[in-house]
Amino acid sequence: MQWKTLDSPPMLAPLYWHAVLKRKITGSHLPEQGFRCRVSVNPQHVAAYRKVCGFADSPMLPVTYPHILAFGLQLQLLTAPSFPFPLLGLVHLSNRIRVHRPLGAVSDLTIALHAENLQPHAKGATFEVVTTVEDALGLLWEAQSRMLCRGVKLDGAAADDALPTPTQVSELTHWKAPADIGRRYAWVSGDYNPIHLSALTAKLFGFPQAIAHGLWNKARTLAALGEHLPAANIDIEVEFKKPVRLPSEVALHASGAGSSGELWLKGSGDIEHMVGRWRPIG
The missing domain is CATH 3.10.129.10 (Hotdog Thioesterase)
Structure with a gap:
């Protein structure tokens, strides 16, 4: 895996423009590239997220909040020229989160994100967006989001998992x-x-x-x-x-x-x- 480290989280507006422009499948292999970035937790934004999602006030981050910190990197990955599938039209099939240590006293974090595990599916192909979050002590949180791209043709039988x-x-x-x-x-x-x-x-x-x-x-x-x-x-x-x-x-x-x-x-x-x-x- 080749990693590209960004100086700051990417701006979303240009990435959405790339997503609108790319509407065709351009390949059947995932890129061997991931993105990393250091982020800071904004307490006011966390509070707004709590309100929208119904989380109670707490010194702990909501267990799903790291997805929000990683969203810009996800857009960066899925709209990159080397990524073969168009972002618009992808279907989110499943999500798995692992919390290794309590999400308290969290301020500065390193987010890393890449795609892997391209597999045939009855309606196309699936892949996983893998996100890891580290603090000064090491791995804190990780997630896998399984996505479906319709219309991709791969050899092999679709897994029933x-x-x-x-x-x-x-x-x-x-x-x-x-x-x-x-x-x-x-x-x-x-x-x-x-x-x-x-x-x-x-x-x-x-x-x-x-x-x-x-x-x-x-x-x-x-x-x-x-x-x-x-x-x-x-x-x-x-x-x-x-x-x-x-x-x-x-x-x-x-x-x-x-x-x-x-x-x-x-x-x-x-x-x-x-x-x-x-x-x-x-």
């Missing part, structure tokens, strides 16, 4: 996903994908209504779980199913508090939006 349907869960709570949550989350995350912003922009991409960001669904779920989960040595994996159309109401079903458990996010009519599990890092 879906998470099992949760069995030992009961309804814990429920909440409304308001019509404007896509715009509010975009403001704190930088993710202005048109499918999340309004019904009008979502219809341009084949959606009848705007849909909630997958990572907002995960963040809102983990905020609701709160002290159900350990603060560290935890591996939290979710798979995104049917999108949450805006506005709508969802219900969270989960196991009891403990080091391991399952979660299930459902909508009206038992629509399955997200399944997941947490367990110690193995």
Whole structure:
């Protein structure tokens, strides 16, 4: 892997322009290049993120917040000339976070991000965006986001690695996903994908209504779980199913508090939006 170190987090506007211009698949191999950058945590921005995602006030960073710190690097990677797939149209299939140590007293961090594990899929090909976060003591947090690019043709059989349907869960709570949550989350995350912003922009991409960001669904779920989960040595994996159309109401079903458990996010009519599990890092 060749690493390019940036002096500061990239500006998002030019990267979005690159995303709009690139609409074709240009290859079938992932680049052997990753991006690194040092970032500082802004307490005011963290507070705004907490409010949008429902996290309680705490000296600990929200467990999903490092995704926000890494978003600029993700755009840098996915819009680079060497990256073979267009950003617009990628589908976020799953997300896995590992928290190695408590996310308290965090200020300056080093973020590194690259893509790997290109695999055939029934609808195209998948790859993983891998993010690591380090502080002065070493590895603190890491994540894998599995993405689907439709229309890519690769040799081989598609893997069947879906998470099992949760069995030992009961309804814990429920909440409304308001019509404007896509715009509010975009403001704190930088993710202005048109499918999340309004019904009008979502219809341009084949959606009848705007849909909630997958990572907002995960963040809102983990905020609701709160002290159900350990603060560290935890591996939290979710798979995104049917999108949450805006506005709508969802219900969270989960196991009891403990080091391991399952979660299930459902909508009206038992629509399955997200399944997941947490367990110690193995």
